[in-house]
Amino acid sequence: xxxxxxxxxLHETRKHLKQLPNISHVSTCYSEEVTxxxxxxxxxxxxxxxxxxxxxxxxxxxxVFNGDFVDRGKQSLEILVILxxxxxxxxxxxxxxxxxxxxxxxxxxxGFTKEVMQKYKVHGKKILRMFQNVF
Numbered sequence: 237x238x239x240x241x242x243x244x245x246l247h248e249t250r251k252h253l254k255q256l257p258n259i260s261h262v263s264t265c266y267s268e269e270v271t272x273x274x275x276x277x278x279x280x281x282x283x284x285x286x287x288x289x290x291x292x293x294x295x296x297x298x299x300v301f302n303g304d305f306v307d308r309g310k311q312s313l314e315i316l317v318i319l320x321x322x323x324x325x326x327x328x329x330x331x332x333x334x335x336x337x338x339x340x341x342x343x344x345x346x347g348f349t350k351e352v353m354q355k356y357k358v359h360g361k362k363i364l365r366m367f368q369n370v371f
Contacts, residue, residue: 278305306351307347
């Protein structure tokens, strides 16, 4: 994805998240399911498997992602693009909680910083700053 679109997505995500309270309440009823996921750690295949088995986020299919989206795996950036896009499309059904890997110092140690810089050589620093701002 071109850096311009990534930066636009990050800007819109940040704007959306700033409007939310620190604590989200997710309610369920008999006809609604909530899928809770955690620790994707850059494993895009795991996210695809979750969506394959449980369905994509939709008005009738809520998701809570409990952080640690990035680091260790090689496709952290793609996971964040997908999750942020779903968050903007379904803001009442997709909930993202920050994990300890959504931190600048942890990203330096476990690989997210390197991944972004390799994928976006020209705009990598700006994209990283925006990710940290969203985190």
